[in-house]
Amino acid sequence: MMKNIYFLYTFIFLFHLSLIAQTNESAGPVHVDSAKAVLSGSLSKAKLVPPSTDFKLYNPRNRGINKVVPGKGLPNTVDPAIQTKMGELKAKSPLFTFTAASTRSTPSDPTGVVGPNHYLNAWNSAFSIWDKSGNQIVPPASLASIGGEFENEVLGDPIVMYDQIADRYIISQFSETPDSFLIAVSQGPDPVNDGWYTYRFTTNDVLPDYPKMSLWSDGYYITTNKNTNTADQSPVVYTLERDKMLQGQSAKIISFPLPGIETNGFYSPAGFQTMGPQLPPRGNAPIIFLQDDAWAGVNEDHLKLWLINVNWSNPSASTISESQELGRSSGVSPFMATFDGGSFTNLAQPGNAPEIDALQATMMYMTQYRRFGTHNSVVLNFVVDVEPSAAEHAGIRWYELRQQSDGGPWSVYQEGTYAPDKRDRFSGSIGIDARGNIGMGYTVLDDSPSDPVYPSIRYTGRFVNDDLGIMTLEEQSIAKGQSPNPNSRYGDYAHLSIDPVDGVTFWHNGEYFEGVNRVNKVGVFRIAGDEPNDVGAISLLSPTNATLTNSEVIKVKIRNFGTNAQSGFPVTYSINGGAEVTEIFTGSLAASSSTEFTFSQTADLSEIGTTYEIMVSTGLNNDSSPANDSFVEQVKNLPPRDVGITSIDAPITGQNLSGSEEVTVTIENFGGKPQQDIPVSYQIGNNAPVKEVYNPVVPVGQNAIYTFSEKANLSASGRYKITARTRLENDFDTSNDSETKSVANLDCIPEGSDCSFGDGISYFELGEILNERIPCGDGYIDFLGASTDLDRSKGTFTVTVKSYFAEEDFEKFSMWVDLDDNGVFSDSERVLTSKVIPKADTAFSFDFDLPIDAPLGQHLLRIRAGDTRYEGDLNNPCEVMDYxxxxxxxxxITDSTLNIADFILNEANLVVVTEENSQYRVIMETSFDETLRLTVHNVLGQKLLENQLFNNGDAYVYELDMSYAAPGVYLLRVGTRKVGKVTRFIVK
Incomplete structure (x- = not known):
């Protein structure tokens, strides 16, 4: 069985770790072979074999999941390199788009390259050829149509490449008869008429899964996903003798391991693909891979580089050496590159469609290298989970590395994580054009019911002189998805290439869906300016949201998108559509650069609470692109005093909490002026609040972390409600002052169960609780903040669950309600016992009852699920399960059969707690939640106060100020006009 195999794998893996420690930093070839060229003629119509139109699942991946070590790895909060706002520069729509393929091959694996006169694309397992206007020259044909070694070969994982220096096209796929690479090299620059040299390079009896090809000066390089457990010793990277292949001569293949690599399942390194008209010097061919510190054996997130030096005259003298590890000290921020514990169903689609594979642990194709006059650059990308502590949210981590001289070390020039909103972005392909501008195509997905997005293809980018780490272009669409992916397998890669003629036009090929068909769409776009006169206003630098005045300075950023320097053009602003203010930019603005412009005339933005709409535009004569001339932004005049609590960061649910737990909160300044000496408090349940003062300054729009000096007593087992609030005098908006959090001191927390095979609960629904796409974590997660009402008088309740794993009815589910609130889940409190979850990723519902006398109010609820064949008793809520x-x-728990009199007179307990300075707290604990009335009378019967009273979730609580009242006895009543509860209290 799978898990027994996993135990064996674990033993082998631990043994393998001992071998890693002995691995040298360099290695020689593992395997050397050669292949002869088989000539194939031009692609005549008579030779073309139609591609299959039937559904076919290609190459179920030769891989195991990327198993993470539970609780290991950073970041454990939001990605530190994240870009959370869309680029502000108006990007041009695609120059044109065209459908390169429509297929039922699963996945389609889209790949395509542009040359001087053609666009060659391929998919599983076919190809076609187009002119550069999007007209098809060679219709869809099976890869077997190429002939030679490709005859009758359609196994898949195709890659196409254009060698600009040689002006040749290359097509590759793998084969398992025998295990080998099939490579076709065009005999000339015309892939239609010049014919092909085809080669079969054997790979030593291991299928070369997930191959990626790249060009370096001394060969064609191919990286693979193979020999996962022995990648530091076995063939992983292959070098093909390019010089001989271009001549159709017998050519060698040399294979190398990756010494020092850590893999924990599927992995995909990459070679540097040379772009542009100039090859790098021979030797030192780089290979790069990401290493995630959530994996065993990796201490810090980093990018790892190796250098290969090939000796074609004496292949045994060739070497591969570890070169660099670029970690945090080198500018690589922590990243989480593994989803769902490494499983391959990750990203939710709209509706009930299967979740999509995020393509994790993969250096996405291509890793583009380009030579500039002052440096060499390489750009690369891979998918990351930008919020590891929450449900999966895919973003794209991208880099530009630079090398100051040939053979020198590489350094991080810039990095970013592109996740400008809540949608998932993955399957990226990135490129750098001849001017240093960066373009990136990718897939977008969103399962939001209110704004769903089926898998769609989009792009963004940045100009060479823009602020580092930001994709500054507004996102643009290449193709809008029409339907969900009917299968979790997604195109294993996308492919962006750059036109060799102008060096600046991007051609991106990706996958989306129309009904049951997988469609490969090519979008052609350009970032670099191509018009001489093109200027626009792009952003508002000041003012920003703050407490504003009647004389605010308007400062903006303007950009020259064109190829000519510009001067003497007008810049205009207006407020809320009012009169325009126009002034002249008198400096010189160089091509493809930005500058700041400050208007001499100020603006009146002095009305508190008002949001002002500011429009800014440029008015260059003969401007070629008016669409990017202007922008509109909103600025709010904030009240000067407005602060609040945005989160309670500590304590957290745990075992054996003490009588002195630290309470830590986040304070945010929502107002328009810096604030200090802020009164803050926290309250446990309905006890007296702890009041302190946060003294440091909190700037506008910033937050601060504060830990109270007085600790909280949480030593008794059970659930606690913690309320924290600010009490700033003359606070403008009290609705944002407080935050509430539920914390429990539990008898046990069974952390450490393995859920990486999909065991446990992935979906939970009960009443108003709906928790989807539950992450694996370390086997235990606190969801105490999610609550629902259960009316005990209604009898039967229904709970719905899913699991990612089910095998032979051994995956089972149990549930408890802690009715006596002692933090212990006893057998008598178990309401569901060992319910079978018979099918994976399918909703199953179970009914349960509560005792008719179940205590009213808030209680803890525990659920457990797992594979009952292994260690750990499912029905012992404290035992750690193996899986x-x-x-x-x-x-x-509520009861709708009780009337208001029952609640107020029988169930409720009304108390008045005396505090200092004639302040009192009125508390009436009950689960009843209708609005009540509170009145205070003196002994003469005169009413001093009447106010509404609301339930805060556990009780009715009212802060009563009697500082104005004379000493004496007073009567306090809580209830309705017809029924209520009365108590006396004394003002001294």
Missing amino acids: GTTHDYSVN
């Missing part, structure tokens, strides 16, 4: 998960929620 499974445990989650905790909250429920509020």
Whole structure:
């Protein structure tokens, strides 16, 4: 069985770790072979074999999941390199788009390259050829149509490449008869008429899964996903003798391991693909891979580089050496490159469609290298989970590395994680043009019911002189998805190439869906300016949201998108569509550069709470692109005093919490002026609040972390509600002052269960609780903040769950409600026992009952699920299961049969707590939640106060100020006009 195999794998893996420690930093070839060329003629119509139109699942991946070490790895919060806002520069729409393929091959694996006169594309397992206007020259044909070694070969994973220096096209796919690479090299620059040299290079009895090809000066390089457990010793990277292949001569292949690599399942390194008209010097061919510190054996997230030096005259003298590890000290921010514990169903689609593979642990194709006059650059990308502590949110981590001289070290010039909104972005392909501008195509996905996005293809980019680490262009669409992916397998790669004629036009090929068909769409776009006169206003630098005045300075950024320097053009602003203010930019603005412009005339933005719409534009004569001339931004005049609590960061749910737990909160300044000496408090349940003062300054729009000096007593087992608030005098908006959090001191927390095979609960629904795409974590997750009402008088309730794993009815589910609130889930509190989850990723519902006398109010709820064949008793809520998960929620038990008199007179307990300075806290604990009335009378019967009273979730609580009242006895009543509860209290 799979898990027994996993135990064997674990033993082998631990043994392998001991071998890694002995691995040298360099290695020689593992395998050397050669192949002869077989000539194939031009692609005549008579030779073309139609591609299959039937559904076919290609190459179920030769890989195991990327197993993470539970609890290991950074970041454990939001990605530190994240770009959370869309680029502000108006990008041009695609020059044109065209459908390169429509197929039922699963996945389609889109790949395509542009040359001087043709666009060659391929997919599983066919190809076609187009002119550069998007007209098809060679219709879709099976890869077997190429002939030679390709005859009758359609196994798949194609890659196409254009060798600009040689002006040749290359097509590759793998074969398993025998295990080998099939390579076709065009005999000339015309892929239609010049014919092909075809080669079969054997790979030593291992299928070369997920191959990626690149060009370096001394060969064609291919990286693969193979020999996962012995990648530091076995063939992983292959070098083909390019010089001989271009001549159709017998050519060698040399294979290398990757010494020092850490793999924990599927992996995909990359070679540097040379772009442009000039080859690098021979030797020192780089190979690069990401290493995630969530994996065993990796201490810090980093990019790892190797250098290969090939000796074609004496192949045994060839070497591969570890070269560099670029980690945090080199500018690589922590990243989480593994999803769902390494499983391959990650990103939710709209509706009930299968979740999509995020293509994790993969250096996405291509890794483009380009030579400039002052340096060499390489750009690369891979998918990351930008919020590891929450449900999966895919973003694209991208880099530009630079090398100051040939043979020198590489350094991080810039990095970014592109995730400008809540949508998933993945399957990226990135390139750098001849002017240093960067373009990136990718897939976008969103399962939001209110704004769903089926898998769609988009692009963004940045200009060479823009602020580092930011994709500054507004996102543009290449293709809008029409339907979901019917299968979790997604195109294993996308492919962006750059036109060799102008060096600046990007051609991106990606996959989306129309019904059951997988469509490969090519989008052609350009970032570099191609018009002489093109200037625009792009952003507002000041003012920003703050407390504004009647004389605010308007400062903006303007950009020259064109190829000519510009001067003497007008710049205009207006407020809320009012009168325009126009002034002249008198400096000189160089081509493809930006500058700041400050208007001499100020603006009146002095009305507190008002949001002002500011329009800014340029008015260059003969401007070629008016669409990017202007922008509109909103600025709010904030009240000067407005602060609040945005989160309670500590304590957290745990075992054996103490009588002195630290309470830590985040304070945010929502107002328009810096604030200090902010009164803050926290309250445990309905106890007296702890009041302190945060003294440091909190700037406008910033937050601060504060830990109270007085600790909280959470030593008794059970659930606690913690409320924290600010009490700033003359605070403008009190609705944002407070935050509430549920924390529990539990008898046990069974952390450490393995859920990487999909065991446990992936979906939970009960009443108003709906928790989808639950991450694996370390087997336990606290969801106490999620709560629902259970009306005990209604009898039967229904809970719905899913699991990613089900085998032979051994995956089972149990549930408890802690009715006595002691933080212990006893057998008598178990409401569901060992319910079978018979099918993976399918919703199953189970009914349960509560005792008719179940205590009203808030209680803890625990759920567990797992594979009951292994260690760990599912029905012992404290035992760690070998395979499974445990989650905790909250429920509020109510009873609709009780009337208001029952609640107020029988169920409620009304108390008045005396505090200092004639301040009192009125507390009436009950689960009843209708609005009540509070009144205060003196002994003469005179009413001093009447106010509404609301339930805060556990009780009615009212802060009563009697500082104005004379000493004496007073009567306090809570209830409705017809029924209520009365108590006395004394003002001294």
